[in-house]
Amino acid sequence: MNVFGIGLPEMALIFVISLLIFGPKKLPEIGRSLGKAIRGFQEASKEFENEFKREAQKLENSVTMKAQLEENKTTKPSSVNNPARETINNTQKE
Secondary structure (H helix, E strand, C coil), X not given: CCECCECHHHHXXXXXXXXXXXXXXXXXXXXXXXXXXXXXXXXXXXXXXXHHHHHHHHHHHHHHHHHHHHHHHHCCCHHHHCHHHHHHHHHHHC
16 A cells, blocks of 8 residues: 555554544544645535636637638628629529
């Protein structure tokens, strides 16, 4: 078992020292406080990640929409741009 580069003997030593310093009554409270802090950090991290993903998706949608608009501008038929050409094309068909 290796957590943050600390093995089992090191963790036991830290536990014994903290037990001597804080006492058996205070140690569970410290553990709970530490657990709540870690959980709060994880929730904030997930919230940040979700917000980042939402903003990235909005940006991607915006870029895609702009590319589609640019593509539509460049691929318009020439008759839309030149009504005289449409008239010539219609008279040739008749």
